[in-house]
Amino acid sequence: MNPALSFPSDSALIPTVFIRHHRQLRAVLIEQQAWFVAGDLARLTNSHINERIVHKLDADQHRTALLLNSHGECEEELLLSDSGVYALLMVNFYHPENRSLRQWLSNDVLPALRDAQQHNPHLPRRRVAPALGRELGLLEWQGSVWVRLGDAVRMMEIGS
Template identity: 75%
Template sequence: MSPSDSVLTPSLFLRHHRQLRALLIERQAWFVARDLARLTNSHVTERVIHRLDPDQHRKALLRTYHGQTEEELLISESGVYALLAVNFYPPENRSLRQWLSNEVVPLLRDAQEQNPYLPRRRISQALGREMGLLDWQGSLWGRLGDAVRMMEMAE
């Protein structure tokens, strides 16, 4: 599981009665690939994902609105724009890009900026592995179990 096995809670947006789950990770907007596929009436296949750069997609555990967790493929904001320009080109998708750029991403960022005292999720590299951390009140916080696993890997 990459980047870590922590569970994230996405924000929900609706467009034409279809959901789009999105969240900010390290100030970057990320979108659930399955939701994007429904919005564009297309499929996000392995072939499509391989066309993206490695920093434009990742898997993460998301909390559902029923309190359960599920692994989802996330696509970064730049990855979504690349897919819309190349793979999901129909003209009706231009309005999707405009909606994402002008409404969804600003709302995600505004929600985070309204409360600067909330912890922010960060991903850091340590010993060649990504580790999920919280940046809160000027300090980085990590899970003890993750730190122990990292130390065991170093031995």
């Protein structure tokens, strides 16, 4: 992963930062799904998240994304879904302390992350809108409405 990429800052997600034991855990919501920075989770659990461990997760439990760091630079980060995090905590990183980490994530972090999304217009929001007699999934982000390319092509085919 490239540490400091020079992409426009409007193409990067702005994470919410949580602190536990003086260590940060950055998280974002993408289409109402919670995603956590893998490197932050590794530091919280005193573990290493390598390619072998990520390969054990299902494809929908990990992804990369551009995040804006505290210095205003874009960084490509490996993200883990909440189910991916729980799988790692219970299988690969089993330690009694991880039970309280899981409880902290479930009881404090996830509700706060979802609440922050409702009050932060800079984070992406998913909505559904009617279009040509169908419902179309849209993503509102930073003042623009985004449509998946495949959906846009299908809508153009239907409309013509």
